[in-house]
Amino acid sequence: MKKKIWFNQWFTTAAHFIDMIKYNADGMEFEVYGTSHNEHAAYLSYCDAAFIEPDIAGEDYIEFCLRFCKIHRINIFVPRKENVLIAKNLSKFEQIGVKVLVCPDAPLMEMLDDKEATYKLMQQHPILKTAVNIPDYIIVNNAESFKEAYTALRKKGHKVCFKPVIGEGGNGFRLVQEQPDSIEELFYQGINANISFDSAYEILKQQTVFPPLMVLEYLEGYEYSIDCLSYDGKLMAAIPRKKGKGRLRELEDNPVLLKLAKDINDTLKIPFIYNIQVKYQNGIPKLLEINPRMSGGLHYSCLAGINMPYRAILLLLQGKKAIKQFRPHFGVKSSYLEKEIVLKDNVFQSSKIVHL
The missing domain is CATH 3.40.50.20 (Rossmann fold)
Incomplete structure (x- = not known):
């Protein structure tokens, strides 16, 4: 049936x-x-x-x-x-x-939905605070605190970006640039996430208080998604997926990211299927977010030879009986056509x- x-x-x-x-x-x-x-x-x-x-x-x-x-x-x-x-x-x-x-752990779900709460968890947990690197960040909710946060991060030598504390994917993400918005950007660069500090500041001044924004260092290295399959604290598979230039995706046997996934899994014990997003800065992977659901790009990771959506359903239906250790096929490069x-x-x- x-x-x-x-x-x-x-x-x-x-x-x-x-x-x-x-x-x-x-x-x-x-x-x-x-x-x-x-x-x-x-x-x-x-x-x-x-x-x-x-x-x-x-x-x-x-x-x-x-x-x-x-x-x-x-x-x-x-x-x-x-x-x-x-x-x-x-x-x-x-x-x-x-x-x-x-994930049946509703408090953990709520925490992971909030980027500030997620980072605080990483900073305060006895294991995760040494296992997970996070970007420099400051939370603001008005234009003046935004200006102060931007100045403080610039003094540390960072490029600066910002995004909503609670949000999904790249929604609301902006990279702050030093120079004013230019006619070249308007006519030739198409849609991008860049915004000048002056423009951002003027827009934010439109409200006395706005929903919390995370102002943080911009990470300039490669971005990875690590798709994980787990149950009862056992990590069955972790697949680091490198986001290359354009549409290139590569499944990478990356010991640093595999250990990161194991440390997060052993500590948080998120069941079924979830995704860890990191981005590199000066050779160090820093956490962007943890999504306790199937990621939008999960189908790329399944090219490693694991039907992760179906396996997650089996874990939901059968519990421990469906636990199986997988050996992913790494080194797979892929792209996509419309x-x-x-x-x-x-x-x-x-x-x-x-x-x-």
Whole structure:
């Protein structure tokens, strides 16, 4: 009997995860449900049933999720939207027989969702404070403190950037440049994350107080994502994925990053699947963030010969029985081409999409 699995409001690359789960080597059968605010979200075309989500959040969204699971008899829920709040309400899903692919440690989830709290955890933990390097940073919430933070970091010799304390991916990230914004940038450089200090300062002055910003040293080396598969404190696989120039990605047997992953795993014990992001500065990897979910680029790491989305589902369903040690194939280089996806009109015009 097919198990019903639901992805809510995911990245477009969830299409890869859906395919890897559906076409697994064991022949385990799944019926995939997908929801999004956007009826043209590409990953919905990879689902067996697609639905439009209501534009709600918080406790209202939890009620929607529970109702959706009951109506469609969902067996497995793979949340992205509101995953911290879902972790806090995990018992409600367990009561209706739904397995949720989320870290059950809600306080840890909340901490990892906050970049300042994550860095403080690294600084204060007896093991992690020596195992994990973090960038120089200062938290600000008004224009004058932003100016002071920028000046202090510049005096240390750093290039300076900033980003929201709570945010996902590169949303809100800006690199502060010394010179004013120029006509060359306007006409020739396209979209970029650069902003002059004067422009940033003037914009931030528009509000007396704004949501916390992390002002920090800009790290100029290579960026890596380390995709991890773990259960019950046992690290089954860790795959450092180097983000090269342009679209180049390389799976690297990097002893320093593999040890970092093991130290974080042994300490935090995040189950199932998660991602550690670091960037190098002067030969030292410094932590950007830890995401206790599947990363947007996880499909690249699966080129190491491990179907990580499916394996995470097995861990959720079978627990310790599904623990297996893997030997990833490192040295794999990859890139990607834009690929057209013809949206299934027969799906989007049918009753499979329902406004709930």
